[in-house]
Amino acid sequence: MVDRPKKPTALAATPGLAPQAQVNISHSNSIVSAVLPSGEAVEILLYGATIISWKDAKGVEKLWLSEKAKTDGSKAVRGGIPLVFPVFGKAPDHAATSKLPQHGFARTSTWEFLGKSTSESSSTKEGGDSSVKLDFGLSSNNLSEDSKKAWPHEFGLIYSVTLGKEGLATSIVVRNEGESAWEFQTLMHSYLRIADISKISITGLESSSYIDKVSSPISTTTSPSEPVTISGTTDRVxxxxxxxxAPVAVVEGGKKKFSIVRDNLNEVVVWNPWVDCKNIGDFAPLDGYKQMICVEAGAVKGWQKLEAGETWEGGQVITAAI
Known part of the structure; x- marks a missing residue:
């Protein structure tokens, strides 16, 4: 080949593509993972569209996952962020959902991965993707026959998980695809990882009405004007x-560890099983309650009603301190 002294140099001069978010589907197409160029990462199990890992740029895990959590699709995941729909807990007095299992079927159904979208940041020297949005879908067609019989309504859900440099956002769009109205509840069951439950407080819930599900009988009361602390089995709405x-924050050792901002999710559930975790078969280790706190954004007090063709949307943004 003849060496040309004036060969084109345009190719060599073309700048490389800005760093992009990497999205992969692995474990026999059961887990969707995403990693930003800056190192933040998230993993979502298609079974339940459950977020099972969220790490910051340094690789520090932000969510608590039980050592006995099942990620093989055999049961709902203990830990991470499971999704509750169309009922919170059990509702024996609500005819439409009375036949459903605890927390409904969204966390025990296999979702479809609908794809990704990204955004670029011009404020960073390296450029590239500053966030990645992953969309998941569930409809009546995806349900088991048992779930269809227990809740025979036509619906469509789109659940979006957005990983950013600053935090993690989750949102859900609920659509009534049928010809008659139905009601639902929904909640994002976030298990946040902490270092020591005895050193945390939760701000943003001062002087707030709450349902205490641990008291017998279940009672409604108002919290004091101080931040919430945990010193025993806690299950409050x-x-x-x-x-x-208004943001709700988890403070540990005097420093803000997480901040949760909600959109159209009017309730916040605070849950820690304390030593009663010994009665939860898939909770491990048994002292794991010391390293987790559930602060769950939801619409679970009363019911959201959708007429035929109507949609409803709610979401949260969790920001973690670095």
Missing amino acids: YTPARGPD
């Missing part, structure tokens, strides 16, 4: 006094 737009 708060309606924050400052409204749905």
Whole structure:
């Protein structure tokens, strides 16, 4: 080949592509994972569209996952962020959902991965993707026959998980695809990883009405004006006094560890099983309650009603301190 002294150099001069978010489907097409160029990462199990891992740029895990959690699709995942729909807990007095299992079927159904979208940041020197949004879908067609019989309504769900440099956002769109109205509840059951339950407090719930599900009988009361602390088995449904737009924060050792901002999710459930975790078969280790706190954004007090063709949307953004 003749060496040309004036050969084109355009190819060599073309700058490389900006770093992109990497999205993969692995484990026999059961887990969708995403990693930003800056190192933040998330993993979502298609069974339940359950987020089972969220790491910051340094590789530090932000979610608590039980050592006995099942990720093979045999049962709901203990830990991470399971998705509750169309009923929170069990509702024996609500005819439409009375036949459903605990927390409904969304966390025990296999979702479809609908794809990704990304955004670029111009404020960073390296450029590239600053976030990646992963969409998952569930409809009546995806349900087991048992679930269809227990809840025979036509519906469509789109669940979006957005991984950013600053935090993790989750949102759900609920659509009534049928010809008659139905009601639902939904909740994002976030298990946040902490270092020591005795050193945390939760702000944003001061002077708020809450249902205490541990008391017998179950009672409704108002929290004090101080931040919430955990010193025993806790299962409370708060309606924050400052409204749905006010952030709720987990503070550990005097420093803010997580901040949760909600959109159209009016309730916040705070849960820690304490030593009663010994009665939960898939909870491990038995002292794991010391390293987790559930602060769960949801619409679970009463029911959301959708007429035929109507849609409803709610979501949260969790920001983690670095």
